Amino acid sequence: MKALFIGGTGTISTAITALAPQCDIELYLINRGNKMDLVPEGVKVIQADINNEADIKDKLKNMTFDVVAQFIAFDTDALERDFRLFEGKTKQYIFISSASAYQKPLASPYITESTPLSNPYWEYSRKKIACEEYLMKQYRENGFPVTIVRPSHTYGDFSVPLAIHGKNGSYSVIDRIRNGKKVIIHGDGSSLWTLTHNTDFAKAFVGLMGNVHAIGDTVHITSDESLTWNQIYEIIGSALGVKPNIVHIPSETLAKADPELSGGLLGDKTHTVIFDNTKIKRLVPGFQATVRFDQGIRKTLAYILSHEELQSPDPEFDTWTDRMIQLYEEYEAKLSEI
Template sequence: MKALFIGGTGTISSAISSLAIEKGVELTLLTRSGNGPEGAERLICDVNDEDRAFSVLKGRSFDVVVDFVAFRPEQVERDIRLFQERTGQYIFISSASTYQKPLAHPVITESTPLYNPYWQYARDKIACETLLMAAYRSTAFPVTIVRPSHTYGDCSVPVAIHGAQGSWQVLARMLEGKPVIVHGDGLSLWTFTHNTDFARGFYGLMGNPHAIGEAVHITSDETLTWNAAFAAIGRALGVEPILQHISSDLLSALRPELLGTLLGDKANSVIFDNSKIKRLVPGFFATVRFDEGVRRTVEYVRSHPECQKADPEFDAWCDRVIKAYSSCVRSF
């Protein structure tokens, strides 16, 4: 199998790239940096420079093309022009955040409506999906849409609220005995998927004729409350986390960039029905339990200083919010 990955070095894409090479895929990465795993051909090009990309790809064709870095409709329109005659399958990485918010039913299938008034990122992904399915129906453009949910790997512990530098500062607060903010009462349900599990499901879709014209999500079957997730992170760190519960509405008002990631995503209870990916990829199921996966992630982050990015601005914001919230509660 010959595959082209646009991107290929992120949390999701790096795991898929590694598995594809292990499986013997003839893998080419189109990236701006030229980074990527050993065993992959690297084409250094910014795909947003369409003329340059067309020149770099001239004379090439692939069994599968995957775009990990398309977020807006104009980007998938470009991909349709670039790959209409170059590939037997084009896989678009969408997002489970596209599913209806607020949910009418907590169990999500691929037929759950796509609607998210809280998050522009999700609305852009919905618009991309709409364009791609229209191209499939009108010109047989061979699209497969994949919707990841909260997928994590070795380099960053998955949390709901963090600053611009990622999740390390949340872990640092736990290690220092400081309270960490948990949205709502911490009892909403969430699903975390390890990137190696996601990669196995994804690989089964590559070159799969039954996946053409389909949309499918790939997640773990394990569902946890956020309180349970933080407890697992605390155990991996060897501490008992102090959780400060604050409503998602208030947090979004105090930090507007949380509106999409909370009200448009993580504040909702979700349970994924993975029947479709299991039908398309017989034998697939997630094997990495969250407490096991997050222990591995914590060990990696603690042994790699480059993953420990301090975020004093976010730390100070947490202190201010918790102090103000506690003062308000005491005043009543």
């Protein structure tokens, strides 16, 4: 099988890029070349900017693929370009969408691929919905061989999956936990969430590649493990050898304090979600997510704490967190006086 990944070195795609060559897949990446250390031996890199359509068209002019996978598109303009580039040049085009596109607020926490798509809280999710609609239109009207994949919260070596963190990523929260500083969990921390290790995601994804039964279809890939946010932070703390000092603050309050949190909280992580993975298991017989969160997060933390380039301080986020906690605790204290 001959495959082309647009991207290939991100949180999700790194694990797939590592696994694909082990499955006799001849793999090419369109990549700017910024993370060449993450590209396994034998994977061929077409160093280019996918947004330079003329250059890409020239570099691919004599090439066809069994699979093209798009990991980095976030709007329909990118997909219109891909349709121009790859119509007639691939037997399957796989688009990475998002499980955040599922209906919010949820009518039921049990999610299947037929759960409606609607997210008034998060523009990112609405753009993914628009991308899905565009691609399915191309499938119906032009026979473009689309497969849509919806990941939920997938993590790997480079970042700890959290509900709330700053612009510099997860390290600031890790550092707060291991130093006994207070950290914020939205709501009361009892809503259920699903975290999937990227190596588990990769196994299912590779099983979809070249899979005729997946053409014209949509499927999500997640673990079957459900954890509360309190459990997630307790597990992170346990892996660091400490008990996290947690402060619960309502999601709506956090979103008002920082509107940029609104999409990720009110449009996603606030809600209990339990994924039904029957479909991916039917399409990829034998697939099972096998990395429990307590296992995967130890590997993630070990990697981060041994790579200084991933240990980015975030003083702006730390200041915001401390101030947010102070104000909320003062508010709670005043409530007790009523």
